[in-house]
Amino acid sequence: MLKFDHDSEEYYFAPASDAHKDFVTYFHGLVEKGLLDKESVTQEDQQAQQKLVNGDSFVINTNSQTVIDYRNDMNETLGEDNFEIKKIPVPSGPLGGVMGGSKLENGVMINAKAKEDPNFEAMMQFVDWFFYSLKRKNLQNGE
16 A cells, blocks of 8 residues: 655555554554454454444444444343443554544445536535545644
8 A cells, every 4th residue: 555755755655664563563462452352354244243242342343323233232132221332433553543534434425416417516526625625624623
């Protein structure tokens, strides 16, 4: 995976960087301490879901809509009020929020009829600004 370093104005191979090594070391430490299931990135979804609802794991990467489903399943397996479940930021390692930053969880769909709208270009510019603009992200972060 190539990344662009804005300071040096050069591309580099991210998995060969010291930052990537620190990232992998961080997550390895979570596994070693028992804070992250060693099968987290290799198991099938159904296995991960069963571990969560049975109380055998404490975290799962999922869409926010499924929290309600998990809560209902956990009420049955663990008993109501015997657990707490909520959405948290994705752990991101020593560099901070390198894994997040997008409002897109499942993508953006635009109806095909939109292309016939006289404001189609303005709509696309808004979508681009709303989801991808660094200027907008900086405003959100108070910069």
